Amino acid sequence: MRYCLYDLVPFEQRKKVKRKDKSFHLSFPKKERDPQTKRSDIQKKITDAFEVFDHECNKTVDVREIGTIIRSLGCCPSEGELHDMLAEVSSLPFVIFSSILKFTKALIFSLLCRRPEYRPIPEDVLLRAFEVLDVNKCGHLTKEELVKYMTEEGEPFTQEEMEEMLSAAVDPETNTVRYKDYITMMVVDEN
């Protein structure tokens, strides 16, 4: 099997590019992976993510880490959704790989197939959200405001989560939250 330089897809499987005109000297080979390789890629990703949290190397992870794992794969579930997910699986403190794997496969496929449920929130929506909070429309929030909102409404943050957020969001010079910069940090890099 020949391999071309651009990618690791075998040459024969590369899609032929239609050339409009001989003098037109730009062509872009399309990288298309067939569904088989796609699925195996995703599976590998998931198993890798789980392995990181498998401290005892016995294919189990702690229940409380599930949220982190899922988030590390680029999904953005809410706490409620996570609870539902776990309730279905088991009530044991330890969760076995395989069972969770079956369950989350669907979840993660849906993410990678671009279903909107667990997709990361787009940037402009985030911006609008912050603007709603910013009553004075001054471009930044005060620390106290942010704390108030985050710990009282919606799914309230815990103390550690709040501290973590503050450490990342607050601009040390002005002691305010400049949300535009903060948003760039929050957004998933779509690479």
Next chain:
Amino acid sequence: GSNLTQEALNSLLQRETDDKPVKPQKDRVTVFQTLATFYIKYVQIFRNLETAYDQIVHPQKRLVIRQVLEGVMGRILELKNEMVELENSEFHYFDDILQDLKLSPEHIEIPIPRYFVKEKLKVLREREKILAQILINAGLQDIEPKKYVKPLPLEEAIRVIQISERARQGRLRATFMKQIYLEEKRERQARLQGGKGQNMNAAALRIQKVWRRFTHWKKTEKMREEEMIFLGMNPPPQFQRISASLVRAQNVEAKRCEVQRKHESEYQEALVSIKSHLREMEGLDIKESLQEQIRQWFIECRHITGKFPDYPNEEEGGSTAIFSQKTPDQVAAELAAKEEEAALKKKNKEKGKKEKEKKKKKGKEKGKEKEKEKKGKKDNNRYEQWNFPQEYDPELIKEEKRKEVEEEIRVQVDELMRQELKNLKLAVDREKDKKGKKGMCSSLHFPFRLVFHGNIPLPESCSHGRTGFAHSMLHLYSMEVFPYLNYAFYNNTVSHLLIPCFSPAGEYSYLGTTLRQVDIEPMPSLMDVRQLIALYGILPLGSQAVHEKAPLVKAMLLAGPTGVGKKMLVHALCTETGANLFNLSASNIARKYPGKSGLQMMLHMVLKVAKQLQPSVIWIGDAEKTFYKKVPKLEKEMEPKRLKKNLPKILKSLKVEDRVLFVGTTQRPFDADLRPFCKVYKKIILIPRPDYASRFVLWKHIILQNGGAITKSLNISCLAKVSDGFTQRHVVYAVQTVLTERRLRQMNNKPLTAAEFLSSLARQDPVYKEEEETFKVKLRSILMLLPHSLSVFSQHKKGRTGSDQRSI
């Protein structure tokens, strides 16, 4: 600067007027060379004068410079015309001359005088307001409502933020965990491989190796960069940032403009106030002295001839006729000579006075003549040390005004003296009133004519009067004419000034003459096109004087493949001259004013408004449709050929004083019926696809315009090379799709690369080679009729046998 320019102008004028070869020059090349050298020198003078006019604050000096400026502009256009006729082509290449004179191509770029728009700022703003009002009234103003975005409810907002924040924290934690995990993994593996144990030395060695490599690499990098900067291949740091001195210079210029304006307004006020002042103070004295003089003359005459003379009436100049010559007998005969002498006297009286005498001389030497006069009067030896703030000189004004006041009073005195004379005659000689040939009209019903000798040229904003009229005109015709006032009028906002608007970026073609010598016709570059538009469009439209004196261009055609910037050039033209744009494209006039009489009325109205609101540009998009050989079925309803018969008539009716220009744009000129087409559009300018140099400049410009930053990682040269065949429109589209807000925000971390633009560029269709070839072939066959544009496309020596012997 102005002294040098003055000398240059002097020498050039001398050369032009002295060097008239008696026999016709046979060698076309030398003729062209001389013409081109003159042209280049004139352009340089033009540039200097333009900056001088822009920056000088003394209002009276500015007036003089303005006149010389207009003379120079007219002369440049005349020279260009000669060159065009000589070469049978619109495009000229001066590289060898430039080399000899050691100039760079920027030096012969035609500057667009800034005063065109500056002086009309007020008028333009008013016009904008009026137009906006009309559009709103007509309900056609589509204030696009900003997409109404429902504001997020509070809980939703918070939920969103919390989700993202948790996700972020999760990701962060996961990366930490991953690091720990990897470490442990490594340790495990190390243990499995029979622990090599902790070797301090080895560890230290490894770190040192890497560190040394790093420092040395950094040093060499730095050295390499310094060398590049030294060679001039890379810009030094902070090169792009606007230097402090530039900023200062701009501030100074702005301040100077303000001072200029202030002085100008003061000057205008002074003109009026000093005149009234003079009249009060010295009026009586002048009157009495005049009367005395005339009385004396009566008595002398009586002594000499025995009777009282006939009082010369108004047409003979009144009492001026009396005083130019001592002997009253020669009064009637030498009337003409008197005018001259009076003029001469004025000149001598006020040496170095700044007066303009409008001698409208027809013929080619119009421009030259004017310049000579101006040059003569510019010899100013006034001692100007006291005038540091460079305000207007009141003494000069006084002198001028004194004459005017004198004239006025003279007229009054004439009346009185006529009466007196009659009485005297009756009383002394009992002479009856004889009616001479010319008829001494009864002095009673002569109105007091205020004779303004118009010596002080009023600035162009004399269209104040016009604005008032136009205002009412616009309201009158608002309902009918506004469909033709193109909505692209919005481009005529004052904010788009000067070069940023005129952005068909282009580079000079450096190989022009060499190519021509080998008989390969070089493809004109965009900069040439820009110059042509400046010469034929902007200069005549911007200044009334130039329009009247330069060879007249009534209709211009811009032809070229789609997306290359034809419409943009039309808009740029309007903005640079502050002109109004009327849209008479076939699609726009399709169903309006049906019938022959309707059409006539519409055209009449459009022309009327256009002439009132000078300068104006009448744009005809898809100009070939007006002259369709055969109207395709789909368009039959539109009646595209409506204007075919009327256009030539309209063009004939345009006179020299009307600053109205017809501009047509087309991308398929070969669809038109050639003879009438070329008869209407005497000037055809072909706009080519951008060549490599133009594309380079274009990419850079557009990226910067859309907020991008050019770094080393962005290889513009590669972009320019690869985008061969794409027009400006494609490039702009590609850049705009790539440079979204989000991308701009990431630019600091992720600098732009060429590959990003390529994908959006490739999605569009370029102009393929075959298409361009067919275009050229068809066009060549057409342009047989029009000698000027033919040479662009001929690949071999075309028949230059036409006129080998030409006299300049």
